Amino acid sequence: MHRLRMMILSAVAGFGLATASMAQQGPGFSLGETVGAALGDGLVLRSVDEERLFRDSRFGQRVQAEIDAASRALEDENAALLAELTAREEELTGLRETLSPEEFRAQAEAFDQRADTIRQDQAQKLARFSQFEESERRRFFARTGAILQQVLQEEGAQILIAARAVIIGIPEMDMTGAAIEAIDDALGDGGAPPFPLTVP
DSSP states (O other): OHHHHHHHHHHHHHHHHHHHHHTTOSOOOOOOOBOSSOSOTTOOEEEEOHHHHHHTSHHHHHHHHHHHHHHHHHHHHHHHHHHHHHHHHHHHHHHTTTSOHHHHHHHHHHHHHHHHHHHHHHHHHHHHHHHHHHHHHHHHHHTTHHHHHHHHHHTTOSEEEEGGGOSSOOGGGBOHHHHHHHHHHHHTTOOSOSSOOOOO
16 A cells, blocks of 8 residues: 555656656757758848747747646645545555454555556646647748748748757847747737647
8 A cells, every 4th residue: 555655656756756857858859940941141040949939929828827727726626535445445544444454454455556557647637738739849940841931931941940050140130039929929928729638
């Protein structure tokens, strides 16, 4: 019983770390393709910060707000489940002297099974958060290609690269802010996701 209780405690403690790390994970999209004019003299480049593009857009902020709300609900549920398991463990400890060995063993095994089921269920719910964010990131970047091309043309540039690939550049090279404005105008918050994030 103690081992399984510690597993639940570990899952609850690890919840915050996992959700905090999600904001820095997830797929972006591949940049660096030639857009518009072919390579040649007078080539103009622009860059975008992929993470900021998603994070600071209305689309990305809506996704993060949904994750935050679901995270708080799961934290509350974890606290309630932990309290339930703790109370039951204390109850079983008190019954050890009054129950027969067979009766106590049966109730202890039932407790262990309950604790293990809870641990698995909560781990699956936590994994759903990262799956939801990844799905929404893919949907976001799948819809921004044409918008980025339009902004690139308005900037008078021909090549778009990821900001992480720039070693030396001038601030004017970064068109992330203009891209976010254009994406917000075109997509808003992205609307209802096809696979909503369900809360406990």
